[in-house]
Amino acid sequence: MTTLNVNGQSHQIDSEPDTPLLYVLRNDLELNAAKFGCGLGQCGACTVMVDGQAVLSCVTPLIAVKGKEIVTVEGLGTIDKPGPLQAAFIEKQSAQCGYCIAGMMMSAAALLKQNAKPSDDEIRNALRTNLCRCGTHMRILAAIRRASELMEAAELPAANRSAG
Structure with missing residues (x-):
């Protein structure tokens, strides 16, 4: 089990340490704004913020973000109150x-x-x-x-x- 802080909330994730962060965000947490584009870190469709830095989540393993603050587009605001x-x-x-x-x-x-x-x-x-x-x-x-x-x-x- 890995604990992730995503959009200010703590989540327990049961995935392999080398699982790409993008897969965890989309499949486990159902945060679907970040997209799978190339899978090689070349298109940027999967970009999220990790500790305030832009990170390509398709090539970032889960273990690399353990204990860090992850923000996705869903964490910038809501439909009713966009950031x-x-x-x-x-x-x-x-x-x-x-x-x-x-x-x-x-x-x-x-x-x-x-x-x-x-x-x-x-x-x-x-x-x-x-x-x-x-x-x-x-x-x-x-x-x-x-x-x-x-x-x-x-x-x-x-x-x-x-x-x-």
């Missing part, structure tokens, strides 16, 4: 087919955790392992910039926020 990153992706209509979006969001979440106001070059660099075949890259960049704004606004005291 700033999710809200920005919705606002900017950044998803087309949606296959890559969870991985893109998690790479962006890791970036924004480290750098609240990244440049376009820093965003592109953070997303370099995430492939999108639909071509919504410009909307994805816009969504990440918007998420940065939303996160900054949420941190300001109400009296200091500008209207609008």
